[in-house]
Amino acid sequence: MTNTKHSKKKTSPRTRLLAGTVAAAALGAGAFGAISANAAEPARAPAAVTADAGHPRDLTRTAHLTIDAATRAAQAALDAAESENQRVTVAVVDRNGNTVVTLRGDGAGPQSYESAVRKAFTAVSWNAPTSELAKRLESAPNLKDIPNTLFLAGGAPVATKGTPIAGIGVAGAPSGALDEKFAQAGVAALTR
Structure with a gap:
């Protein structure tokens, strides 16, 4: 077995800022694309709510004058x-x-x-x-x-x-x- 030394290279604050900015931009573009894709899709109607036929006493119907x-x-x-x-x-x-x-x-x-x-x-x-x-x-x-x-x-x-x-x-x-x-x-x- 050979021992190898791993050297850690220090990154400057400027490099870290630039890398962070690029990562944030990439995430933002991905999120914007997902939002845009969702906005382009037609809205789906909510699933119909059905009443349990076993509890009709919980429901009432009313008539309204137009x-x-x-x-x-x-x-x-x-x-x-x-x-x-x-x-x-x-x-x-x-x-x-x-x-x-x-x-x-x-x-x-x-x-x-x-x-x-x-x-x-x-x-x-x-x-x-x-x-x-x-x-x-x-x-x-x-x-x-x-x-x-x-x-x-x-x-x-x-x-x-x-x-x-x-x-x-x-x-x-x-x-x-x-x-x-x-x-x-x-x-x-x-x-x-």
Whole structure:
């Protein structure tokens, strides 16, 4: 066996800096190429999530009123009021009580906007016409203290298979019975 000496050559700081810069540039170019290649590929859709058929109680289906349907209902209610020379505001809210459409007829009073929205909210919240709910105040007067509700005739719920999906509120006619009649015209426009 022969003994050989391994000599270690010292590298200057300048050489190490240059070598490090070249290595970083090579890594950066490789990473850029990988990112560019990934960006060029079309995005894949995530795998479909399927529910275990053994747990249907964990899932619910809901129906939602589209903006087109809400507008059609509001216009039908407004047309019904105008055909009787009544100046009203019509509001349609979704299942969660959010205002979807509001139509203020020519000459409708300034109070009619808020009243129509609150009647629609009240109707969808209880899935009942507000004229029926107003009768409940006799036995439960504190109902009127619930925020954003209005227990006056003029609100009608929109339901599918018994489940409320929207509320239509009308305000501004000289009687709640007329307001509710016009709201029902909006509901009817959705069931034709």
